[in-house]
Amino acid sequence: MFGVLRQWMRLIPQQEIDSHLLVTEGEHVIDVVRHHPIVYLRPVLEVVLAVLLWVVAVVGPIDLGWFFILAGVALIGHAAWRSLSEHMDVFVVTNMRVFRARGVFSVRIATMPISRILDITVEKPLVGRLLGYGHFVFESAAQAQGLRDIRYIGDPDGRDLTIQRVVQQSGLRGPRQPIGRADGRGGRA
Known part of the structure; x- marks a missing residue:
């Protein structure tokens, strides 16, 4: 049964993520995020x-x-139409940026470099907590509106950790510094 389903799924068009990557600059995909099945x-x-x-x-x-x-x-x-448009709405995390590709006939790409991500708010409504989905709200230096709200993300906590890990590995936040005492002797106050 799953073999037949897989064959049918091949007929559904996919977003061409690889064509949007800066391969010559060393960009590679860390995570491809599709909507939670609740959108269907x-x-x-x-x-x-x-x-x-x-x-x-x-x-x-x-x-x-x-x-x-x-x-x-x-x-x-x-x-x-609604199913196809939800299927074609993809959020991608790379080692250099995050971007969202959406659209069936005409594709719209919204991009935000990792260096511009200031804050990610993860919203998990009660139903989302029960079913395993949540929403991202990005705050950035440029306020890229195409990436401000990403709704119905499966495993939002895991995806948030992935983005935080990419930001940390890129060296934008610097190495972790121990918290010292107010009197300068080290350790916790």
Whole structure:
């Protein structure tokens, strides 16, 4: 069964991440983050509603059958579009920057160098804590709006640690210094 599913998944287009990398500068991918599966809940509900509309078209009044069939087709189209646009929205962490690539027909790339990341806020609503997703809010020196809010990230704490590790390894925050006493003798106050 999974082999058939894998073959079908190959038909779905993917974001071309490698074409956005600065390979000659030594940039490589650390993490590729796709949305948590919860983003597909609404499209699935739309498909269920479309099937119900088709059932009503068959068993309901014949004069309105065409309306229910067309409404079902429209819902299926909207669900497919929404699923594909969520699938094509990718957040990438490299050793030099973070970027977000999104779009189905036209692709929009929002980039932020690692050196510009000032703060990352991880928001985890109650449902997100139960299901394992959260949201990132980036604060940067340039306030790149395309990367300000990244919603529905799976394992947000792990992804936050990955970004913090990349920032630390890049040497932008300097080596860790021990906290000394106020009187200058070292150790904790």
